[in-house]
Amino acid sequence: MTGSGCKAWMLPLGEGRHAAIGEYEMVHIIPEWVRLQAVPLCPVYCHKVFSWQGQLIPVFDLQAWLRPQDSVVADTAQDATPIICIVAYEDENRNVGYGGMLLSALPFRTGVSDDRLCGFPDDDDRWNTIAVSCFSDPVGGPAPVLDLPHIFCSSP
Amino acid sequence: MTNPAHKNSGDTAPAYVQLNLGKTRLLFPHTEVLSLEAIPEIGTTGAGSGIGAVNLNETVLPVYNFDEQLQLRGGTQDSRPCVCLGAGRTAFALLCDKVETVEGATLQIVELPACMRSANTPVQSLALQGTRILCVSSVERFAGLIDVSRKDGVKP
Numbered sequence: 001m002t003g004s005g006c007k008a009w010m011l012p013l014g015e016g017r018h019a020a021i022g023e024y025e026m027v028h029i030i031p032e033w034v035r036l037q038a039v040p041l042c043p044v045y046c047h048k049v050f051s052w053q054g055q056l057i058p059v060f061d062l063q064a065w066l067r068p069q070d071s072v073v074a075d076t077a078q079d080a081t082p083i084i085c086i087v088a089y090e091d092e093n094r095n096v097g098y099g100g101m102l103l104s105a106l107p108f109r110t111g112v113s114d115d116r117l118c119g120f121p122d123d124d125d126r127w128n129t130i131a132v133s134c135f136s137d138p139v140g141g142p143a144p145v146l147d148l149p150h151i152f153c154s155s156p
Numbered sequence: 157m158t159n160p161a162h163k164n165s166g167d168t169a170p171a172y173v174q175l176n177l178g179k180t181r182l183l184f185p186h187t188e189v190l191s192l193e194a195i196p197e198i199g200t201t202g203a204g205s206g207i208g209a210v211n212l213n214e215t216v217l218p219v220y221n222f223d224e225q226l227q228l229r230g231g232t233q234d235s236r237p238c239v240c241l242g243a244g245r246t247a248f249a250l251l252c253d254k255v256e257t258v259e260g261a262t263l264q265i266v267e268l269p270a271c272m273r274s275a276n277t278p279v280q281s282l283a284l285q286g287t288r289i290l291c292v293s294s295v296e297r298f299a300g301l302i303d304v305s306r307k308d309g310v311k312p
Contacts, residue, residue, distance in 0.1 A: 039272060039277070039282070040224070040278075041226050041276045042268075042273070043274055046269075046271045047272065051287050054264075054284070152269060154271065155270045155271070155273045
């Protein structure tokens with residue numbers, strides 16, 4: 001997503017925030033209720049998994065990750081229908097892995113060009129650790145471009 | 157009921173024992189199960205930081221009561237089964253809601269995703285059994301949780 005005229009998926013995170021991933025990193029949007037299994041004592045922003053096509057998919061809650069570590073995070077109710085998109089990434093051994101991103105609304109596509117590059121939202125340095133760049137979208141506002149291998153392959 | 161696997165390890169022995177703690181399903185290797193006490197006689201002598209103690213072949217094991225979030229709880233629940241676990245010099249007993257054996261062949265074991273790892277969780281891998289997701293632990297990992305929980309104190 002560094003060249004001009006490429007496509008991206010905008011991921012609504014809630015509270016007006018968005019992040020973005022490359023067009024081909026989006027694999028699937030879970031359209032129906034899915035049973036999430038909590039794994040005790042894992043990080044609060046990534047403590048649930050679900051089974052998808054015979055694979056275990058960890059669910060990353062970026063909004064929870066962005067909150068201060070000592071804040072209380074409301075748990076995702078099992079009877080609610082969370083919106084989860086499945087993303088693909090390549091790990092350091094060039095194996096394809098899959099992860100889930102918890103969203104507040106359905107993702108949408110947008111165009112990206114070099115003249116839209118901007119700084120991370122709120123001057124938040126934490127984005128530096130999980131995003132490779134940022135662009136300004138006319139609908140979604142500033143959208144950090146997520147570094148998916150770092151998000152899913154790095155220990156907290 | 158003493159674990160027969162310690163006397164005669166046959167090829168047909170189940171690979172894991174599943175302990176249900178609320179919605180959390182924990183698997184321990186069958187070789188680490190010393191005994192299943194359907195109606196445990198829990199005493200107070202030798203309880204240490206546990207809620208009580210059970211006597212197993214003249215060895216006193218502390219009994220711990222964890223909830224589904226793997227928070228150490230006080231008090232005793234009436235008539236719940238108790239599983240005595242041990243590896244090396246470490247041994248303890250856990251109260252649980254239900255206990256059953258699980259054939260290893262029915263499980264697909266996968267590493268805990270890197271993004272879900274934490275120093276506190278005793279879960280070292282996950283297991284898929286059909287669409288069910290189970291948490292795989294071990295005596296060594298769970299003993300680490302007991303140590304940390306004892307320092308943090310027991311929740312009422």
